Amino acid sequence: GQNIDQPTEMTATEGAIVQINCTYQTSGFNGLFWYQQHAGEAPTFLSYNVLDGLEEKGRFSSFLSRSKGYSYLLLKELQMKDSASYLCAVRDNTDKLIFGTGTRLQVFP
Amino acid sequence: DTEVTQTPKHLVMGMTNKKSLKCEQHMGHRAMYWYKQKAKKPPELMFVYSYEKLSINESVPSRFSPECPNSSLLNLHLHALQPEDSALYLCASSQDRTSGVRETQYFGPGTRLLVL
Numbered sequence: 001g002q003n004i005d006q007p008t009e010m011t012a013t014e015g016a017i018v019q020i021n022c023t024y025q026t027s028g029f030n031g032l033f034w035y036q037q038h039a040g041e042a043p044t045f046l047s048y049n050v051l052d053g054l055e056e057k058g059r060f061s062s063f064l065s066r067s068k069g070y071s072y073l074l075l076k077e078l079q080m081k082d083s084a085s086y087l088c089a090v091r092d093n094t095d096k097l098i099f100g101t102g103t104r105l106q107v108f109p
Numbered sequence: 110d111t112e113v114t115q116t117p118k119h120l121v122m123g124m125t126n127k128k129s130l131k132c133e134q135h136m137g138h139r140a141m142y143w144y145k146q147k148a149k150k151p152p153e154l155m156f157v158y159s160y161e162k163l164s165i166n167e168s169v170p171s172r173f174s175p176e177c178p179n180s181s182l183l184n185l186h187l188h189a190l191q192p193e194d195s196a197l198y199l200c201a202s203s204q205d206r207t208s209g210v211r212e213t214q215y216f217g218p219g220t221r222l223l224v225l
Contacts, residue, residue, distance in 0.1 A: 030212075031209065031210075031212065033213065033214075035216075040197075040221075041218065041219075042199055042216035042217055042218050042219050043152065043199075043216045044216070045213055045214070045215060048210050048213055050209060050210075087151055087152075089151075091212060094165075095206055095212070096154055096157075096165065097154065097212075097214060099151035099152055099153075100151060101150070101151055102149075102151055
C-alpha cells in the first residue's frame, strides 16, 4: 500500500528554524514534492527532490534520502506568514502524486 | 507565469442540478488534473488528462464527468451530486507527464462546492 507519514501539527516561534519530516512507503519512487497550503487556498509548490541530498531555495530547504524513504523540509527565519499546512507528496511508479496528510505549522510571535 | 485559474470560486447546488467547473491555464502545459479536497485532508486525485486525452480515472462516480476541450481548458461536469460531494475541487497542470521537475503540478485556487 501507499503510505506517507508527517507529523500532524507543529509550533514554532518567529525567527526560529523548524524541520518537518516525511517518511514514505510507495509503489515506486519518481520524485518528492513539498507544497505549502494556507487555509482555504490552493497548494503552492515549494520544492522538488529526486536525488539524495539537500536542495536549498532561499529560506526553505528540502532533503531526501531514498534508501531511508525519508525527506524533510527545513524552514529558516520563520515568519508569521509561514503559518500554513505543509504537504509532502511522492510521485509513484504509476506517475500519480500521492499526498501525505500534511503538517499544520503555527508560528507564534 | 504559473497561474491556473478556476471558476466559479464558490458554488452551491441542489442534488438535482447540473453545473460545470472550469479550469484554464496558459502556460503551455500538456497535463491537467482534477483533485477533490475535504477539510483538513490532503488532495485526492480524481482525473488526469495528458495531451487532451483522459489517462487516469481514479474510479470516480459517473456523476462527475471531465472534459478537456483543448490543451488550455479543463471542465468538470457535475450532475446528481450528493451532500458528501461537498469539498474544495482543485485543478492543477504540469508541463507534461514525463519524469522529473516537468511533472511539478501548479494548482488553481479551487472551487468550493456545497451540495444541499
